[in-house]
Amino acid sequence: MSTVAVEVVYRGIFQKTLARNIVRSIVFAARKEGKIGTAFGRYGDSPERNGIPAKQFAIVADNPIELEESLAVYEASEVDVTINVDDTMCKGIESWAWYGLQPINELTKPNGTLLVTSRQNADALVEDIHQKDSPYDLAIVPSTVSFSGLWVYKDDHTDVRLLGALCKVCPQLVSLNSMLEVIQETWSDDVKVASAQRAHDRLTTRAVEPGEGNRETPFKFDLLGWTQMEEGLVIRGIEQGGGFRGGDEGFQPGRNEVFKKWSTRSMRPVINFETCIKCTLCWLQCPDTCFDVTPDGLYDANMESCCGCGVCEAVCPVPECVTMVSESDFNDNNSQWEMWQQDKDGYNQWMTGLVEKQKAETRTHGYHHLGGYTEQAAATEDD
C-alpha cells in the first residue's frame, strides 16, 4: 500500500494558477504509471484573498480503494512533500480560515521534504522555519517569487521547475520521465521540459535535524463554544486605543488580539523618519490602521497589523520615505521607530541598505500593472 500526498502552500490569488498547475500535473503523471490521484484546493481558503496563505493538495495512490482511504480526511493530516512557493511563508502561515500561526512544515512527515522557491540559502531559511520533533529535508529551487493575478498567469517556468525537483525528492511519487511527458503534453514546449529536467538535476537539499530552526512557540488560541459565543452574529468593535505605548502622548489604536497579520504580508514598509513631513496620509489611508502615532508625531508601522499591501508607500508624497521591502529581510516584528530612537545613524544605514537592495529586486505585492511582468522578466536572468 502506498499513498503519497503533496501540499502546495501558496499566496491566494497571486499564485493560484501556479499551485493548480503543480497539483494537476502530479495527478496526470501518476496516471501515466497506472496510479490514481486527486487534486484539490482547501475549500476553506475560498474565496481567496490577495496574498493570504492558501493550500492545494495532490494525493496519489496505487488504486482507488487506497485513494479513498486517504481521502477519509479531506485535508491531509500529513504530507510527504510540502511545496512552498513563497519563501516569506517559511515564517509560518495563517490562512483566513486558520486561526493562529501554522508552521510551514507542520504537515511534513518525518523524513519528508520541504521544497521551497527562494533566493535565500538554506541556513537563512532554517532560521525562519519552526523547529520540528522529527528530521526532514529542506530543498531549494533557486528562484524569484512568482506572483500573478486573478486573470493573468506569469509563465516563468516555476511550475515545471518545481515538478522536476519534486521527482527528485520524492521518487516514489512518479518518475521524472512520466513528469516530463506530462509537461510536454500540457504545454507543448521543449523549453519547459528542459527547465524541469535542469531543476531536477541541479536541486540541492539540506538535512534539518530535530529541534533545529525557529524556537518560537507558534501563536494560537482556542475557538469558543456555542455557549461562550455572543449571540446574534455579533462581533464587538475593538476598543479605540490610547496613547503611544500606554503613555499620554501620541496614539496607538486598539487591535485584534486573535488575528495577527504576520503571514499575510510578503513585503513590509520601512520608514525614513528624517524625511517624513508628518502629512498623515499613510496613517489615514492604511486599511488596517497599522500606524502608531509616536509622541513626536511620526508614524510607526506596527507589524502586528500590517498586511503588506503597500498603500502607505503609494500615498506617501516624499520619495523613499516609505518603501516596501521583502519580508524575508526580517527576523522580528520590532518597532522601527524605537530602533531609530536608540541609534539614528545605525537605523538610517540599515534602512537605506534595505531600500537600495529592494531597487535591485523584483518582488512586488501581487500583480501591479499591465506590462509589469515583461519588465520583471527583463530584469531577471533566466534561472
Added chain:
Amino acid sequence: MTSVQTQPTQQGKEELISGSEAIAIACSMADVDVITAYPIRPYDTVMQYVSKLKADGVFDCDFIVAESEHSQFEIVKHASAVGARTFCGSSGVGWFYAFEAITVTAGLRLPVVAMVGNRALDDPGAFGVEHNDAMAVRDLGWMLYWVATAQEALDIALLSWRIAEDPRVFLPFAISCDGSFLTHSQAIVNVPTQEQVNKFLPAYDRGKLQLHPDNPITIAPQVNEDWLMEIRRQTDEAMQRTTAVIKEAYDEFKAEFGRGDPSPFIEEFMTEDAEIILVGMGTLAMPTRVAVRRMREAGKKVGFLRVKFFRPFPTKEIQEVLSKCKAVCVIDRDYSYGSPSNGGVLFNELRSAVYPSQNHPHILNFIAGLGGREVRVRDVNQITEIGQAAIDTGTIDQETTWIAVRE
C-alpha cells in the same frame, strides 16, 4: 368547546373588521416604528389599513413603500438591528422573492414580525389560499403561526412582538393568514384599550446587540466551517427556548385581555373522548367544527385539533391529544410533491411527531382546499368516513387522498 373566556374585561370596543385590518390596528397599538410595504394580493390589505391609519394621523410610523419584496424585508431587517420595532409582510411568490432577506433575518436573530397572506404559488397565477408560501420558512428559525379568526389575528400580532423581542428569543415571527377567508372577511373583533396594550407589551430593547455608534459592533460576518455549527446551534437553542417564552406571554395575555385557549400552541374541539380526530390549520377550522358538531349530534365520536403554532411545532401537546384516539385525519391545505406517502407538510411533520408515542393511531392525510377552494362540511364528512373505514378494517389502503378534486 374547550376555548375559555377568563375574566371578560371588555375594556375595549367592538369593531367589524377583517383579519388584515385587525393586524393593522395591532401595529398601531404596538407603536411599530418601521413598516415596509410592497403590493401583492391578498396580504396588501394590511398595508392599505396601515397607510390609512397613518394618513388619518392615528398612527405615527416610518411607512416605507419599497421597490420590491426583497428590499421590503431588507429594510425591516436593518431597522430591527438598530432597535426599531418592525412589521412587514407579503404573499405567495412575493414572499419568495424576499427569501434572501428572510433567511438572514432569522440568522441574525432579528425579531421582525411579518404577515403572510397565504396565497398559491404561481404559476398558474392564482390568488387563493395555499399554505406552501409561509411553510417555506419552517426550517430557518422563524416562528410560524396560523390564524383562524380576525380576533385571533389581532391577539397574536400583539403577542408576536412580545415573544419575538424577548431577549431569550430574538427570532422573527410570521403570522399566517389564509387569503380571502381571513384577509378579506370582516368579523366582530374586540379591540383592547391602549392602556392594556402598553401594560402587556414592553418596549423593544436589543441591549448589547443593538447596532449603534455608542455600541460599536459588526454583524453578519463571513465564517467558515470552524464557526458555523456553533452559530446554528445557538439559533437552535433560541428556537427551543421559544416554547417557555410563548407560554409565559400567553398566560399574561389571557390575564390582561381576558380571552384565549388553554394552550397557546393548539386548540382542541371535542377531542376529549374522540375516536377520530381531524387536524388542520387556519380558517378551515370553521367548516370542520360545524361538521364535527353535526356528527356529534349523530352520535359519532369525532373531534378537531387545530394546530396554531407550526414553529415551534407543538410535539408534546399533539402527542398527548392524539394518543387517546384511534384514527387521525390530517387535512393539509398544502402539498409536498414526492414527499413520504406523497402527503402534505403538516401530515408528515405530525406523523413524525407521534412516531415515538406508545399508542399509534391510524394516521391518514387529506389534501384539500388548494388554491382557495372551499373545504365544505360534506368534505369533512367524507374525510371522517375514510378515517372510520381505517378503524373498521384495521388497515389503510391509501395514506393520502385528494378531496373534492375532479377526476
